[in-house]
Amino acid sequence: MQERDCSMPVETDGYAIQGSSIENIDIGFYEYVDEALNLHVTSNGGFKKVPVTWLASERAFQIKNNVALRDASGHLKLPLITVNRTSIIKDPSFKGAYQAHNQLPSSGPRGYKNNPYHVGRKIKSVKSSEFMENDLNEKTLGQNNNGYTITKKIVYEEVYIPIPVYISINYSINIRTEYQQQMNQLIVPFISSTGQINSFVFEKNGYRYEAFIQQDYGLSNNSDNLGEEERYFSTKIEVKVLGYVHGEGINDPKPQVVTKENIVEVKLVGERLVKNISDDKNYV
Numbered sequence: 192m193q194e195r196d197c198s199m200p201v202e203t204d205g206y207a208i209q210g211s212s213i214e215n216i217d218i219g220f221y222e223y224v225d226e227a228l229n230l231h232v233t234s235n236g237g238f239k240k241v242p243v244t245w246l247a248s249e250r251a252f253q254i255k256n257n258v259a260l261r262d263a264s265g266h267l268k269l270p271l272i273t274v275n276r277t278s279i280i281k282d283p284s285f286k287g288a289y290q291a292h293n294q295l296p297s298s299g300p301r302g303y304k305n306n307p308y309h310v311g312r313k314i315k316s317v318k319s320s321e322f323m324e325n326d327l328n329e330k331t332l333g334q335n336n337n338g339y340t341i342t343k344k345i346v347y348e349e350v351y352i353p354i355p356v357y358i359s360i361n362y363s364i365n366i367r368t369e370y371q372q373q374m375n376q377l378i379v380p381f382i383s384s385t386g387q388i389n390s391f392v393f394e395k396n397g398y399r400y401e402a403f404i405q406q407d408y409g410l411s412n413n414s415d416n417l418g419e420e421e422r423y424f425s426t427k428i429e430v431k432v433l434g435y436v437h438g439e440g441i442n443d444p445k446p447q448v449v450t451k452e453n454i455v456e457v458k459l460v461g462e463r464l465v466k467n468i469s470d471d472k473n474y475v
Contacts, residue, residue: 210352210437210448211398213279213360219395220362220402220432221245221274227393228380232270232373241377246275246365269423270368270377277429280359285433308354315452318346322455344455351449355435364428371412374424378408381428398435405429 209215224230225243232241322344364381368374381404385391389404409427 209396211355211396211435212440213358213434213436215395215398216360216400216432216434217245217276219393219398219400220360220430222395223391223393223402224272224274224364228384230272230377230380232368232376234270234373241270241272243272243274246273266421267367270366270373272377273365273367275363275365276360277363278361280361281356282359285357285359308352310350310352312347312349315346315348318452319344322346346455347453349451349453351451353437355437357433357435360432360434362430362432364430366426366428368424369422371414371424374426378426378428381408400432400434402430402432405431 221243230241230243231238366374366377368377385404389406390401391404392399392401394400405428407429409429410425411427412424413422414424
């Protein structure tokens with residue numbers, strides 16, 4: 192059996208595997224808003240895409256690194272969409288498809304017992320070819336049918352990961368525009384893109400997550416203010432994402448991905464009985 196220890200993506204002869212993480216969910220959700228929805232508005236400069244920014248860094252950092260989002264005086268250029276993670280909830284009532292509590296042992300040998308969730312397998316072509324070549328040399332092939340050689344000695348690499356831990360992540364999408372018409376153009380895709388339901392699915396690195404748009408769209412504006420303050424229209428959209436994580440990230444002492452090979456042949460060493468005719472004694 193072969194075992195690999197990894198907390199980062201693992202290369203296993205041509206394909207990479209990495210666990211689901213909070214960062215993976217964050218990036219997947221952000222890319223859904225920025226790329227999948229691909230929101231545009233009509234402006235003085237024509238029909239243009241609305242920038243989407245992740246609202247997590249310090250304001251001074253954003254001003255320095257997102258110069259295109261602000262004017263000379265430091266005010267935001269509208270329209271603008273910001274995405275922010277507001278909370279993470281580990282709800283015991285939400286456990287996905289695996290309801291049992293599987294506490295991993297704190298000590299002991301590493302192996303698939305710590306990673307009981309089977310995610311797939313692939314044929315180890317080199318080792319399978321070696322078994323086939325040995326069978327050819329020994330003329331012990333399973334069957335020969337019309338000139339085609341059939342052998343059942345195929346080596347598979349089985350891949351195991353820890354059982355996912357399910358969490359709920361709440362995100363806040365804030366849309367800010369200068370004109371009411373632009374706001375209408377931006378909130379309609381959130382309303383209509385999911386049809387008659389308020390949920391959608393997004394993917395990142397092969398993992399699928401389900402998101403639920405909350406029913407209330409928080410609207411606000413300062414149109415009643417006749418002062419010199421910059422006019423704006425704002426809408427806040429809350430989204431709840433049902434996600435899951437594998438392992439404990441870089442702080443996990445256990446392997447996040449374990450690969451093992453199946454057993455295709457078992458040979459038993461036989462015993463030979465030798466009889467000494469002269470003294471009629473048996474030797475093993």
